[in-house]
Amino acid sequence: MLGLVQDRPLLISSLIEYASLYHGDVEIVSRSVEGPIHRTNYREVNQRAKKLAQALGRLGVQPGERIGTLAWNGYRHVEIYFGVSGMGCVCHTINPRLFPEQIAYIVNHAEDSYILVDLTFVPLVEALADHLPNVKGFIVMTDEAHMPDSKLDRLICYETLIGAEDGDYAWPDFDENTASSLCYTSGTTGNPKGVLYSNRSTVLHSFCVCTNDGLGVCNQDSILPVVPMFHANAWGIPYAAAMSGAKMVMPGAAMDGQSIYELMEAEGVTLSAGVPTVWLMLLGYVKEKGLKFSTMTRTVIGGSAAPRSMIEAFVNDYGVNVVHAWGMTEMSPLGTTGNLLKKHQDLSEAEKIDIRLKQGRAVYGVDLKIVDDEGTELPRDGKAFGRLLVRGPWITSGYFKGEGGQVIDEDMWFDTGDVATLDPDGYMQITDRSKDVIKSGGEWISSIDVENEAVGCPGIVEAAVIAVPHPKWDERPLVIAVKEPGHSVTREDVIHHLEKTLAKWQLPDDVVFVDELPHTATGKLLKTKLRDEYQNYKLPTA
């Protein structure tokens, strides 16, 4: 017997429509690509998103078509999110930091019919245009006054395009399972593959983000997502902000510590979200200048493990609560969050940091389990570690166009490629990626564990640990580290520091210093690149 409840679809358009009606004058503040700070609000964003839908319709765009974006976090990108998905098309956010060939591959793979481009990326599409024969037009996200001089004949001006419409448009109703957006994975472990979200999955995920054990986004917040909108939909924040009526503060292209800090202070930012690399820059700046955060109460750190020193700095030095979060493009992306439980309130600060260091408990909606190589479920004892499998209504069932083949098992479990432990309270801790783990004489050494300890060593600002071939042990760890400018920390200092917490067999066989570590577009260590570079590295122990 079925319930007698209205069969109303969960649609992305209802998020912006809601924000427009109930939080119409709440601001979206952007550092624009053209230069100045730009202010708009949900009412205007909804209006302009509708104009965009009308304009794309007039260009002949049909439901289901993929519309690409090459853009920073800004209000026009927000309009595109809602306009494109709202009209029943697929908003395909392209990561502009990928190699040009990869971008061309992705655009052609997705069959984007139009691409919306921030001014910054016009040279990029000019260079690529010949490889993108099926793209009917590049819509430059600016007004006529700022349109670039370009030889490209397929350029369209965004403001002129939408300016021709009247905004008298009602968002259409359709199946909530309709595809809404497309995002390719970061390419940390291999070639990016497309994850195709639906209206339903996006709305459900937004609910999750708005709950306290998600990210607790609410209308009292002013949110600055440093995480780019081309990376897993900025962790779903634009949707959740609209659902809850939170103010959004968009950093545009300027991710350096000073720019982010100034925007936070100017716009009363209460909540922020980004990868550790970004927080390193911000904390570095704040420390150097002796500043503090006057409105920020919490920050979400995810995408890579948050090092202890970073959590300590935020919590202890600046009074900013840290929500350590884990997720994947394939998961919309939220999987776990590291909020403390009520029973933790009397723990010491250090014990609380211990808990925050874990990636957190599954949010409601996400099923998690760890299994051994045979697929047998392992105990939730905080010790056993195994392949982490996930399941839920905002988790991918397969990549776009079937890339990678069948990716879920008969019970719908998806293998994350991460290795983790689960403790009795459900706190999950990533010990490593299955591809990054260092297999030393039958034992597994977590590259992440060693990295976390290494960045705690005075004078080290960032460190990567990779497996290097070893004649006796198969693989042994190598630390590749970046020094604080002017610091004289040595190989021995690092190893000495690591001896305090690591077992002897986990200690790296060597430490090399570099000026910079390679990162993915989302700020993660690109260990595939490091492994390539150091594949013939001769360890002193070898």
Added chain:
Amino acid sequence: MLGLVQDRPLLISSLIEYASLYHGDVEIVSRSVEGPIHRTNYREVNQRAKKLAQALGRLGVQPGERIGTLAWNGYRHVEIYFGVSGMGCVCHTINPRLFPEQIAYIVNHAEDSYILVDLTFVPLVEALADHLPNVKGFIVMTDEAHMPDSKLDRLICYETLIGAEDGDYAWPDFDENTASSLCYTSGTTGNPKGVLYSNRSTVLHSFCVCTNDGLGVCNQDSILPVVPMFHANAWGIPYAAAMSGAKMVMPGAAMDGQSIYELMEAEGVTLSAGVPTVWLMLLGYVKEKGLKFSTMTRTVIGGSAAPRSMIEAFVNDYGVNVVHAWGMTEMSPLGTTGNLLKKHQDLSEAEKIDIRLKQGRAVYGVDLKIVDDEGTELPRDGKAFGRLLVRGPWITSGYFKGEGGQVIDEDMWFDTGDVATLDPDGYMQITDRSKDVIKSGGEWISSIDVENEAVGCPGIVEAAVIAVPHPKWDERPLVIAVKEPGHSVTREDVIHHLEKTLAKWQLPDDVVFVDELPHTATGKLLKTKLRDEYQNYKLPTA
């Protein structure tokens, strides 16, 4: 094109399974019907809910069958919520305060095959049993030691029944639209009609309750729902508490001020929810004894309009934030909540109360509009008032077995039977029920407005305002009021008090004092009864 996302159903069983895994030792504390305070936790509730599902299965209960409950708020009732819906059956919560004939009508209408009964209600079912020939068994929610002496041959002991099972049971997977629970409306304006919720609607509603603009239920909370589990599923709190891992404190049969207060203090209650009548009793007790609330930070008042004096008492005298909420059984029930916006933070306390007095803004998921008698949408200007229509994925599409016929229009709008205004920020204010409005010479007088002002008069504890026939004006308002014990307030005092805020033509033509006002099972003024009683009342002005 559809998204590539896992097709996982939203099931009620996943709520308790989640709570059990991630908040297993969070407590559910109940004032038991047998006497003592009882403590259990989510892990045990999940276990016992599974045993109940096994036991009902063994009794031959099939998916879709309606299983009735006649029970207070307590842990066994929580187990039944999850066990019955989790196995694919329909948990039919029966309001024990209805007239016995109404209960018999409802049970037979729902075709309940088993009814789970708290000890309190055994005499009730004994009296009714002959009229309930199709009920196969009455499962008494107690253990063998407390089983009553009864002539009824269909009695089953709950603890014995579930004690025979091993709990080795996996919640089944099924369509998320499967009916999960059945609740008849309060019967304030007519005969109760059945609202049939689904697993999907319940989970979506729970998400809403867990967002900050819903009720903000989270794992830091200890929640005491005074609103009964037989009234619109205790406003969805048991589900939302499981979703978020909040502690639940269940008052059982004791709703008096002292019992509630003591439980709140003993169990660190942070959040509570109930109808104004209950809060009147609580505030009366707290005031009399000169007490304060040491942990409660917010309380939800709904079901009827919260009077200004009540909101002021909570906010100003006790520092308890008030969330004024409006909803209906037909809406699962949450429709609007009166949370303040960020832009309100600098208002004076009195201005903030003005906003809290409204029923609040629609939660995301609920579409609201007001229309005139022709169905034309009225402006959101805070002045125009009209019939309030609603739409959304947790709103009924029709009553059980088609009672009342077609209740939604072609665009799915459901007429709430309430009359309301909507202001530019989206705050809705109920001016009256369409049936309660006083039609005086072509003008409408809101019975609720007059009531709200009347209870602000010193010496008045409760007041009802109804329409009484009048030869010249068609209808004129009559105040029927209850005095504070020992207070000598007069008819003239009340009218004098009302003159300060009401227009002359809105003033009541008379005031009568009574010892008690009639209420529905959920504590609402039963104006149908008052109208019957006073239909021949001769107004001094007539």
